[in-house]
Amino acid sequence: MSAAYGEFDLIRRHFRRERPLRQATLGIGDDCALLTPAAGQQLAISTDLLVAGRHFLADVDPFTLGHKSLAVNLSDLAACGARPLACTLALALPEIDDDWLQAFAAGLFALADAHGCELIGGDTTRGPLTIGITVFGDVPPAQALLRSGARPGDGIYVSHGADQGLGDARLALQLLLQEDPALARWPAAVRAQLLQATRARLEQPQPRVALGLALRGLASACCDLSDGLSGDLRHILDASGCAALLQAPALLQAASPALRQQDATLALPYALAGGDDYELLWTAAPEHHQQVLSAAQSCGLQATCIGRIEAGNGLRLQQADGHIAPIASTAFDHFR
Missing domain, CATH: 3.90.650.10 (PurM-like C-terminal domain)
Structure with missing residues (x-):
């Protein structure tokens, strides 16, 4: 169902949640979000881009697409041994479709809540369906899992x-x-x-x-x-x-x-x-x-x-x- 409203109403209706922030100091609504890592922790950051026709089929269920869009980023944090903190979402849409957005947001938030990962900002624009998510996690110094530590005999x-x-x-x-x-x-x-x-x-x-x-x-x-x-x-x-x-x-x-x-x-x-x-x-x-x-x-x-x-x-x-x-x-x- 197409909707006759604009970008900021889209964000308010589907992605701004009325609940206290637990991880971020400041979330959606300002030019920048503020994320304060716990004392002594390093930030782990990863970005993934999903493009319709390249990363997912055009008729995929929007709930599962919302889930996968975040899942591929959380998988990067997992590979680093990092605990999820927050994420941002950049979303290009050919048009505003309320039903699609509601299901997409539900899938994304269901996984986000399961891992304590707050949506703290992002951007929306008109264009071919493209989803970009950046995740932030924390990990103690010298405990991050890297690709460079394998040794013969492992x-x-x-x-x-x-x-x-x-x-x-x-x-x-x-x-x-x-x-x-x-x-x-x-x-x-x-x-x-x-x-x-x-x-x-x-x-x-x-x-x-x-x-x-x-x-x-x-x-x-x-x-x-x-x-x-x-x-x-x-x-x-x-x-x-x-x-x-x-x-x-x-x-x-x-x-x-x-x-x-x-x-x-x-x-x-x-x-x-x-x-x-x-x-x-x-x-x-x-x-x-x-x-x-x-x-x-x-x-x-x-x-x-x-x-x-x-x-x-x-x-x-x-x-x-x-x-x-x-x-x-x-x-x-x-x-x-």
Whole structure:
């Protein structure tokens, strides 16, 4: 439903909340918000931009879009081991649609409230549907999880749910787009069932904030999985000056259960290059192995050790029969 009012009424109706601020000193309404970090804390800041047709489908439910818009940013804070504090929202809209805005705001605020992350400002304008969110978190000095701390001998770990796995989001996307010929050969009833099982993983990913906090002091390096495991792991390797050897059987344990049960040959490539998983990928010294598993369990998650860090450079995969081969770079890149 289109509405006949302007930018500032839009903000007041849908994004300005009548409740006391807990994290920010000053919120929406002035030229700047004021955020005062707790004494002795460092600010962790991350920005993500979502563009219609590039990051989400045009007909996506606005509630789930509001959720995902914030979730991808909170996932960055999780990868840094930071506690969420606040966020800003920049929103370009082709027109004002009250029903759409109400649902979008509800999805965003539901996740924001779950993580104590206040909306403290932003901007709106007319244009192609584009969503930009900046999040602010805090972390004690020298406790932030970085990409640059991996060392030879460290284990490589990935998080996942008990009934979820790497590649779920890509499976859901390919089922929606119908671009993968391998999936097209499956019966329509099977495709519908799998889409129902995995769609939330694509449209409503759950940022692993609690796990990021639990990994402080345990993880030597960390990042979140947004563009595909093989590409995101390379970020850690490049920053740390190391190489990695992944184990195919272990990686399959962390892969999408739906894919493993339907077609195990697809599970590995989808797990390696799926994208949009928003799980955490981290390294840890061997002496922290049990603590790492316990940290994930305390957050209601599983952690699977999928390989190890080695000296040198490059990324390789070892199959169950012992065969080792390099892994090609398959991360998503907006300009390739």
